Amino acid sequence: MIILKNPDQLAKMRSAGHLLHDVLQQVREMICPGITTMDVNRYTDELIRKAGAIPTELGYYDYPASICASIDDEVVHGIPSENVTLMEGSILSVDVTLALDGWQADSAFTAPVGKISEAKQRLIRVTEECFWKGAAAAINGNRIGDIGFAVQSHAEKNGYNAVRDLTGHGIGRKLHESPEGPNYGKPGRGPRLVPGMTICIEPMINSSTADVKVLPDKWTVVEANGNLSAHFEHTICITNGEPIIMTLEKH
Ligand code: MF3
Ligand code: CO
Ligand code: CO
Numbered sequence: 001m002i003i004l005k006n007p008d009q010l011a012k013m014r015s016a017g018h019l020l021h022d023v024l025q026q027v028r029e030m031i032c033p034g035i036t037t038m039d040v041n042r043y044t045d046e047l048i049r050k051a052g053a054i055p056t057e058l059g060y061y062d063y064p065a066s067i068c069a070s071i072d073d074e075v076v077h078g079i080p081s082e083n084v085t086l087m088e089g090s091i092l093s094v095d096v097t098l099a100l101d102g103w104q105a106d107s108a109f110t111a112p113v114g115k116i117s118e119a120k121q122r123l124i125r126v127t128e129e130c131f132w133k134g135a136a137a138a139i140n141g142n143r144i145g146d147i148g149f150a151v152q153s154h155a156e157k158n159g160y161n162a163v164r165d166l167t168g169h170g171i172g173r174k175l176h177e178s179p180e181g182p183n184y185g186k187p188g189r190g191p192r193l194v195p196g197m198t199i200c201i202e203p204m205i206n207s208s209t210a211d212v213k214v215l216p217d218k219w220t221v222v223e224a225n226g227n228l229s230a231h232f233e234h235t236i237c238i239t240n241g242e243p244i245i246m247t248l249e250k251h
Contacts, residue, residue, distance in 0.1 A: 002170060002178045004196035009103070010237055010244075013172070013198060016053070016100035017235050017246030020107050023047045024096060024247075027067075033088040033114045037069035041080035044096055053100040056175055060097075063219065068095040068108075075163060075204050075212050075221040075229040076108075088114035091124060093231040097175055104175045106200045107247035108233035120228060123207055126158045127230035130183070130203035138201065138236055138243040142193050148185025151203045155183075161210040163229075166221065168202045171235055193238045198246070202233035 005013065027044050045066040048055045055066035063077075070078035070093040071086075078093075086092060095108035110124050130151045137150040147168075155162045168181030179191045183203050206212070211224035223229045237244040 002191060002197060003172050004194065005172060005198055005237070006196070009172070010196070010198070012101050012103045013105065013235070013237070014244070014246050016098060016103045016105035017248070018250045019051050019053055019100055020096060020098050020105040021247050021249050023051070023098070024094065024107055024109060027094055027096070028109065028111055031086065031092060031111050031113060033086055035086055036082050037078070037080040037084045037086070038082045040069055040094065041065050041067050048098050053098040056097045056099045056104060060175065066096070069093070070095070070220070070231065072228055073223045073226045075206065075223060076166060076231055077219045077221050079217060079219050086113045089116055091116060091120050091228065091230060095231060095233060102173055104171050104173065105235050105247055106171055106175060106233060107235060108202060108231050110230040110232060123160065123205065123228050123230050126155065126160060127203055127205040128232045130154045130162070130205055131201055131232040131234065134201040134203065135234070135236060135243055135245065138193060138199070138238060140193060140195055140238060140240055143188055143190045144179055144181055144193065145185035145189030146187050147201060148182045149187050151201070152184040155203065155205050161206045161208070163204040163206055163212055164210050165212050166204055168200045168233070170197070170199050172198055195239050197238040198235065199238070200233055200235050202231065204229065204231045
């Protein structure tokens, strides 16, 4: 069942989204060689709690941390650790969710650690572009498959592969609601998009294969060939016109 949100509920989701944007901006600024992914986790957790919100990844299906921190070939769900130090030249994806006043927001970005290669810069750029291609297709009357098609086409046009085993999702009072939002698909297929739908579009883009593997820690998802992967995500709302990107700055 897809739960549509009324204007009051959307306003609350937007507040959660703005807060998550502010948190992620500050987290982005702290990323540098020499700190650990647990440092990033601690800082993010503090920012969220100081703002009166709850980090909702912590304890979600027993997930042990407040952020996902995925480096290089790690696609998503990397578990922060005191033993993982950020190294110059790596790329780091940070994926965070929070609840404010009972409403969830979910957003992720991939950023360079220090100076990175052009290949890595290109993967980050194209993955973010995949998000915006998907968002451009997220309009009243289109279908979920239109979003996936837009994401997949842009990834493949650039020689990359959209991950199929993990998807975007509806969001609201719960972190994961219907519908699923695959990063691949055919135009005109799947649930119809209508105003009041709130969904997360989250391209996970691999450099050498669409396939992924899960590490023995049962969480960390890696590119099956051990090559680079990047991830971007925003929580958005379908309207009568352009979608509202809820996890951007307030304006
Ligand atoms: N933020 C993730 C998503 O985009 C959910 C992570 S669940 C966790 O859907 F348990 F791994 F944190
Ligand atoms: Co997320
Ligand atoms: Co998500």
